[in-house]
Amino acid sequence: MKDDLAKSCAAGTAVLVKVENVSLPTRLRGESRESSDMRLVRTIAAMAPLDLSPISKLGLETALSAMADATKAAIASDLACWRDWCQDEGMAPLPAGPEDIVRYVNALDARGKKPSTLARRIASLGSVHRVLDLATPASPTDAPMVRNALKGIRRRRGVSQRQAAPLRLGKALDPHIAQGFTLAALLDACAGDLQGLRDAALLSLGYDAGLRVSELTRVEAGHIDCQNDGAATLFIPYSKTDQEQEGAWAWLSAETVRRVQAWQAASGIQEGLLFRRVGIDRRRARPSGETADMTLITYSIGNTALTRQGVNGIYRRIAMTAYEQGLVTLPAGKLLEAVRALSTHSLRVGLTQDLFAAGEDGVGIAQALRWSSPATALRYGRKLAVRSNVAARVLARVRR
Known part of the structure; x- marks a missing residue:
């Protein structure tokens, strides 16, 4: 993509914004990369x-x-x-x-x-x-x-496993969510710059499709098929439960499609990997012919996929921003614990719990989130499933 240079003024401060498509170095932990x-x-x-x-x-x-x-x-x-x-x-x-x-x-x-x-x-x-x-x-x-x-x-x-903290939608989908991190709060905390547009698209798409991080980081622009009603279908060519790569499809809301398109328009990504690293370089500059100092912000877009650690860091960074902006209510002293509990699986767990809260059964949820058995879905939503099981449905009518 060609360099894109724009100038804007906010609160009397001149800002130059430059977007470049470059090969950012891959962040590694420990030893060098090998297959x-x-x-x-x-x-x-x-x-x-x-x-x-x-x-x-x-x-x-x-x-x-x-x-x-x-x-x-x-x-x-x-x-x-x-x-x-x-x-x-x-x-x-x-x-x-x-x-x-x-x-x-x-x-x-x-x-x-x-x-x-x-x-x-x-x-x-x-x-x-x-x-x-x-x-x-x-x-x-x-x-x-x-x-x-x-x-x-x-x-x-015992064999109970520690579960990733859910990132549920919030809003009016489930009135029982009183506090803590929600997808709605994190989306509101995403800035309007290039990094914020990517983060919002990443969160929104990951939630709608209930993607594992290995699926989310492999999404390509060509995998999204937009529909006439504004929604879209997402092709998932490979997943943990699809080793033979038969492929699967997931539904994307119109809101998610708008967020993805905003990220694509700003980044210029129309093919290949959709979610990539965004590097930010801020420095003072005095362009030729200008009398006042200006801030030059250069956004560098990588060519390789985000890593699991990178996605995890994005979620936690936005969560801290949401808390600092007053978008999240947490008990005193619980912030760091709540942030650490978020992981790359939080969106998938959150969607599962939202579907249970809406009264859907384990079989339908397992099919929507591409599990081979309802057992895993029931484990993620076993507490919420109680509110929609046969006892709850029958007794709620007669024991008011």
Whole structure:
């Protein structure tokens, strides 16, 4: 896109605004970027026993191709944890023995790891045994003592999982929302500059479609099909529950379409990834022929997708702004806790709870949000679902 230069005056201050489409550096945490395949292969190679028999290259490639990138990254992280524990214990990481795995599970339990985390790490350890043909005749993670150890921890500690704080719509959809962060409050807190237009479009589209962050960051301009009534449909080519990439569709409100179009008009993005990083550079400038100092604001639009950490940071930054502007009411001392509870899953949880509050059932909600089973939807909205279940509907008519 060509550079766009505009001048405006507000409260006597001259401002130059410049928009550039550039390749912003990707923000990384920790080690340098590498593919999920290479990271997992490197982790496995560092753990493999020296006397390991040759494995099938085709078998390894097939196993990797069957996994999602997020799954491979999680397995690599879990294996690194097991490797470090083995080093501390002075033992070889592979092949693992059932007794060693139980000791490992107990050590993680003592450190306060959740039962779901323990189960995932044991599953990852089982995966590497199968990939390296070490699961003969069966993986040590399937041993009865390992299963009993996990079962005992679940029974003692329970299996309830910490849920992301919901970002519900607010407004008049549910009068029971009295305080806390809502989507409406965050949208009102979005500024009218380039970054604010992107943030508002990101929030609005993510809520309407109930997107996972992996889906939200992959939305492209061409995925949106506008309708005559102002609404639109969004094509979702890939998701966590659609590994074969059959694709799915979601509905977008007319309000969301307007916000997306405002972001596109300001950014010049008409194809490719819709949500990208926006860099802001503010500095003093005195253009030729001008007598007064001016503020030059340069907005740099990246070419790569936002990261999970980037989206999480956007939500929390806007939440702080909403609170500072008086758009949100929170109990004294609860601000930081409420902000930290927000995550990339908050919009999806919020939409689920709003649909339950509106009286929709778990099956319909699971279909709308592309879950393979209503069980997850019921877990997110189990408290609100009570107000629309059969007992509530029948008794509300006779016990007034």
